Amino acid sequence: xxxxxxxxxxxxxxxxxxxxxxxxxxxxxxxxxxxxxxxxxxxxxxxxxxxxxxxxxxxxxxxxxxxxxxxxxxxxxxxxxxxxxxxxxxxxxxxxxxxxxxxxxxxxxxxxxxxxxxxxxxxxxxxxxxxxxxxxxxxxxxxxxxxxxxxxxxxxxxxxxxxxxxxxxxxxxxxxxxxxxxxxxxxxxxxxxxxxxxxxxxxxxxxxxxxxxxxxxxxxxxxxxxxxxxxxxxxxxxxxxxxxxxxxxxxxxxxxxxxxxxxxxxxxxxxxxxxxxxxxxxxxxxxxxxxxxxxxxxxxxxxx
Numbered sequence: 282x283x284x285x286x287x288x289x290x291x292x293x294x295x296x297x298x299x300x301x302x303x304x305x306x307x308x309x310x311x312x313x314x315x316x317x318x319x320x321x322x323x324x325x326x327x328x329x330x331x332x333x334x335x336x337x338x339x340x341x342x343x344x345x346x347x348x349x350x351x352x353x354x355x356x357x358x359x360x361x362x363x364x365x366x367x368x369x370x371x372x373x374x375x376x377x378x379x380x381x382x383x384x385x386x387x388x389x390x391x392x393x394x395x396x397x398x399x400x401x402x403x404x405x406x407x408x409x410x411x412x413x414x415x416x417x418x419x420x421x422x423x424x425x426x427x428x429x430x431x432x433x434x435x436x437x438x439x440x441x442x443x444x445x446x447x448x449x450x451x452x453x454x455x456x457x458x459x460x461x462x463x464x465x466x467x468x469x470x471x472x473x474x475x476x477x478x479x480x481x482x483x484x485x486x487x488x489x490x491x492x493x494x495x496x497x498x499x500x501x502x503x504x505x506x507x508x509x510x511x512x513x514x515x516x517x518x519x520x521x522x523x524x525x526x527x528x529x530x531x532x533x534x535x536x537x538x539x540x541x542x543x544x545x546x547x548x549x550x551x552x553x554x555x556x557x558x559x560x561x562x563x564x565x566x567x568x569x570x571x572x573x574x575x576x577x578x579x580x581x582x583x584x585x
Contacts, residue, residue: 311418312411315434315463318470319408324348325471328499331491338362342491345499355504356401370398373504384511386524395518403488404472407461413448415439421462426473427492429466436461440480458485469495 328345341361348354356372369380377398379386390396410416422433438457439445445454460482464474474489506512515521 308418318465318472319404321470322472323404327493327495328497329490329493357503387514389516390518395521426464431464431466434463
């Protein structure tokens with residue numbers, strides 16, 4: 282009887298140990314896959330095409346991002362509203378330009394409220410969160426995204442006060458998503474879509490790239506600044522206001538609404554953790570990362 286109980290106890294210990302070991306290894310394996318996918322996506326040259334509806338208007342975004350042989354970044358994002366080119370972003374030589382029909386604005390404002398292309402750092406911020414927090418990972422499903430076979434990777438973020446305080450002192454747990462779901466290409470590890478959910482399971486954000494072509498052919502001339510247009514320089518948020526909407530009343534309404542949103546999403550976030558302030562405040566406002574410029578469309582509409 283004693284030997285039987287002893288063997289049973291040993292079996293239970295070994296079984297639990299094996300199950301726990303497999304769980305930990307699987308969790309780490311998926312985490313490593315996700316980190317690798319973030320690095321791949323952050324360094325990939327690609328072009329995208331995405332169609333969506335913003336404020337009842339048909340909006341198309343054509344985006345191309347290229348890293349040259351020296352590692353220099355070139356990005357252009359053309360946004361069409363109801364079939365007409367409305368706005369373009371251009372990133373080159375470490376600078377961000379906003380191009381409209383009449384002018385080019387060199388945007389040096391270090392604030393995503395006035396310079397939404399700063400939101401391109403969001404994957405780096407997620408990677409930092411994964412390294413600092415004890416998240417749980419699961420490959421929860423597979424699906425095809427625009428003809429690409431993908432894995433759905435689910436990340437459960439610990440939002441209890443102790444976990445958040447340990448990883449990001451002074452941060453508010455309410456500012457963190459409960460669940461993040463990534464749609465990752467099985468063969469190329471490119472992240473095609475990222476969704477964010479709160480504790481109730483309600484979707485809070487959806488960032489997707491649409492139809493993606495990796496390592497595309499392109500004409501270098503698309504990254505040249507239009508010499509015939511007036512160049513203006515914005516160094517402060519107020520400069521953006523003056524350039525795009527000289528009528529204070531219209532811009533003030535938009536600015537006030539955006540400001541309240543920032544306060545709700547990013548309150549209490551430590552300056553060392555700018556994940557929410559540089560990404561969520563914009564990505565939650567717009568369905569697609571390629572359409573972040575649509576807020577400018579609303580501002581310009583107020584001018585008319």
